[in-house]
Amino acid sequence: MTIQLERIQLHNLKMQLKKPFKTSFGTLENKEFYIIEAIDSYNNHGYGESVAFTSPWYTEETVKTNLHMMKDFLIPLIHENQFSHPGEIHKIFLPVKRNNMAKAALEGAIWDLYAKKKNIPLSRAIGGSKKKIEAGISIGIKSTINELLHTINNSLEEGYKRIKIKIKPGWDVELLREVRRHFPETAIMADANSAYTLKDLEHLRQLDEFNLMMIEQPLAHNDIIDHAKLQSKLATPICLDESITSLEDARKAIELGSCKVINIKIGRVGGISEAIRIHDLCKENNIAVWCGGMLEAGVGRAHNIALATLSNFVLPGDIAGSSHYWEQDIIQPEVAVKDGMINVPEKPGIGYDLDHEAISSFTSDVTTFDL
Template identity: 60%
Template sequence: MKADKIVLRKMQLTLKAPFRTSFGTQTVRSFFLTEVHTKDHVGYGECVVSANPFYSEETVGTAWHIVEDFLIPMIFEQGEISHPDEIGRIFGPIRRNNMAKAALEGAYWDLYAKQQGISLAQALGGTKEKIEVGVSIGIQEEIDDLYRLVEQFLEQGYRRMKIKIKPGKDVSVIRGLRQRFGDIPMMADANSAYTLDDVGIFEQLDEMNLMMIEQPLAHDDIFDHAKLQRQLKTPICLDESIHSCEDARKAIELGSTRIINIKVGRVGGLSEAKRIHDLCREHGVPVWCGGMLESGIGRAHNIAITSLPNFSLPGDTAGSSRYWQEDIIDPEVVVSPDGTIPVPAGPGIGYRPVPELLDKYTTSKKEYARG
């Protein structure tokens, strides 16, 4: 694979409804897409950053800078790339900036699969023909609004409800859901909003038969999570704390986590996501694929990685209509009534980015040609 040109597109999509977490409320999704062009194919990737450095230190502006000023020159200097696994080594001198790296690496994975005439899932070693999906529900001001959303998503077939929590909206919220809906598959996502001083809250949540409690403590912690896990029977799932296979290894050895949420952007790309998957499989730690409010392109990459066998818990890859009035791919991602999404069998990501829709939601665009 030798890129003739690389295109970056800043994009903006408006959410159908505000999405609220312990970080704040989001109404607009700002991100950018990467396109790697050769004579015969175009590979597409998505940089899943946000406008603000709340979930991670990366933003649209910082990631664009890293891709434009460092990663693209590294790619052009390298020239021929035989396999996407090589990209991690090429980008190795750049510390962190994982979402920037994943954006270009994902485009190369799509390009590679298209050149091979196989699906991205097959290129990654996926074995599933469909994936199970859950849905993530942001913090609601009124409990009745939360009940209404849960009812709606249960009717649509989603196999797991992820409930965002924060101090003051935690135990009473989960207890209310249990009383209303019984023993539905449900988890709580704290997004690092608590400390070990809040152990009493987790002891109460521990009695509510949750699938897991996701990232209850600090975003960069694995030590205190191990302390908390020893006090709970409910599995702790790590998200923000895991940026690499090495992070996962340490967390598993410390006993900090019994489940890991793999987000492709957070860990630096599909190759590293696959390595984390393999490590967790060796240690009997199930994984699932988290979401970053992706457009259809990022969503397609999530579907492909989730086809690997140890993605044994429903992920956050909801259908396009969960977030967008109009997605940028054809067909849009659709959840079947049984709570699954088919894994595309066509070459690459298996969904066609629609040029007219790409242009409609592009706020700026820049092309880089090989010198």
């Protein structure tokens, strides 16, 4: 049965984070993004969220390029093509190179719409089975080690199953040594966001003493070859993030031995459909995966929860509760973590109702496309 879309609306939102989030390549205080609303001829509404930042420091995409690609290329492709399942959107978008976050935002809205039409949770629509998922938390670079230690302690008291710490040259070995001294048994991983090169090999080998779950993306954002060389010299598992933008990237990284873990982000790989394919490939090759975060608001967070119900998401993801990032989220109820776990919603689609009053208060502009 063909999915007949009547219109797509792009809601431009800007929300202020509770606290600035600092990484090796910048500090974020506000998050601007789009909520994509897909409406069919039966007045069903599906929602997606764009995850690109205002500056191209994570990938080449930005909020403005997302708007350009959706408006001028991707929405016209949806209008020109018939489809009966959201899994077909990936193929429809193939003529447009990369721009994965723009593609994922639109595809996500159609996945939500599809699950609602089927009257099933999105998690079940994509093949997930878990009723609860483990929650980890990502902590940005702090002003002092004591501030970081305090934040870790608070996160553990809240029940988070894994702590991710951002590192960079000069904020790494001594930092992790102090963290391990205070938290010797805690599941800790380090995220470098491409801050190192192979010249730092001997320095990075010092991380092996800290029994880390993994070090995430230590080398260049588009590299898999040097990561293979580094992994052969490290006992600590390497996790690839920015390097994996497609199923083909994952296949090549696995064949080269570039990593032992892959972080799957829906926006980075172009949507839920490609995320599922990467998940399946990793499962076949005994590569553990976990769901990464992009400081999403409630809609994007709900999509991440659904994805993390797939069977090979065996490590806690960056899916913290809404209240960790926002004074007020845009969904009801907000995502909550209890004893380190998130209950997977059972309602159709993403499983959360949108708080339209909150959305309106954060929205600066709405663009409508009739199809």
